[in-house]
Amino acid sequence: MMLRVGIVLYPGFQVINLAVVSVFEFANTTTPEPLYECVLLSEHGGPVEASAGVEVKTQAFGGDAFDTVLVVGDNDAVDASPGVIAFLRASAQRSRRIGATCTGAFHLAQAGLLAGRRVATHWFHAAGFRRMFPEAKLEEDSIFVHDAGVWTSAGASACIDLALAFVEDDAGIDIARLVAKKLVVYHRRTGGQSQHSALLEILPRSDRIQKALTYAKRHLHTDLSVEDLANAVHLSPRQFSRAFREETGQTPAKAIEHLRTETARLMLESGRHPIETIARDTGFGDPDRMRRAFLRAYGQPPQVIRRSARAGA
Known part of the structure; x- marks a missing residue:
């Protein structure tokens, strides 16, 4: 059975976060049978414009079931709409995994899903996150973090590391390594690895x-x-x-x-x-x-x- 991945977009999202789709796409060409079905979601459906001006076609929130739900980040850590918050709260109850890339962690926190949990986000917004959500356990130098079914990653290319961690979790380390090789990236960085060089x-x-x-x-x-x-x-x-x-x-x-x-x-x-x-x-x-x-x-x-x-x- 294919694992359905719902990727939550909203106006102004950072388009690099869609790199997770490529990870799942290459996983489908590496496993004997396709493993993932990716669905781009938004509150109202239709085209959603990224911060770079690129428009992406999406499906409106509904009652569909997803194995994994990911909310992506943006450049400015904007507030989530009430509709996005409601969808994330519902997804946390019915999905096996829920997560966020980059500043999407702010949306999860606004939905009340990160209290007491370890979490990662983009280093540039880490101080603001810590002030706004002191109940979360921010690891501001981590590439990604997994805590009790909730996955969060740092910014930009760290979303690839997070998606590769999903592939490893679902299909094993050998498949994840092959996917990374096809993407011409190093095998995923460990979650605790520093965001800085x-x-x-x-x-x-x-x-x-x-x-x-x-x-x-x-x-x-x-x-x-x-x-x-x-x-x-x-x-x-x-x-x-x-x-x-x-x-x-x-x-x-x-x-x-x-x-x-x-x-x-x-x-x-x-x-x-x-x-x-x-x-x-x-x-x-x-x-x-x-x-x-x-x-x-x-x-x-x-x-x-x-x-x-x-x-x-």
Whole structure:
């Protein structure tokens, strides 16, 4: 029997959220028999315009049964209409799964479905969500969260990770991996994985500084002194330090620590490596030094981040 997925749209929704449909479409071409039927829904039916101006044809809310109901997000975290709230409340009673992508979590919270539950949303709107819904347990740095049948994800491309998690839940990890491969994305990120990237925070203007960062990523297990980085791009240590700070706004040492903590966090979230091995392979040398860096970067020690990643998975 096919699993019916109802995707709730409303005027101004962010069109990237429809990437979940592609995940289910590719799952149907990967399993022996089609697994999903996707239905685009809205309060009144008919064409619904996204924030980008694209119109999508939808079916009006009705009495149809859905295995899974997802409400999508938008750019501004708008309030849900009374009709959407009523539909979500009813769906929570009759559907096996209910969830939200991006700021769709605001709609679930407005429907009273997130009190006491762990939840994720787009990092940009996390502070506002926490103020408006203190009864929810916001994990503002998580890619997606599953708590007692309610699934929520971070913004933008995180909806793909959430949909791949559904496929894994329904058809197994091997099918989910094949779907991810067909979509030319990495297999879904673990739920507790950070929404932020150190490399996105470091934006050099010149190829020379970018080359130094690439060298650093490949040699994190070494000491990586300023002299090492300067030699890699044929500058004196003084020239390199000055150029690096001018282009990135931070010292080479601070940037390297960011790269080390991000790489170590990814290894922690994979769950395959002992903390001592991670500390060695990312250049921290010992777990205590890595722990201090994690407290500075994330406010949490490595063990807590690993437990959060396992809970999200």
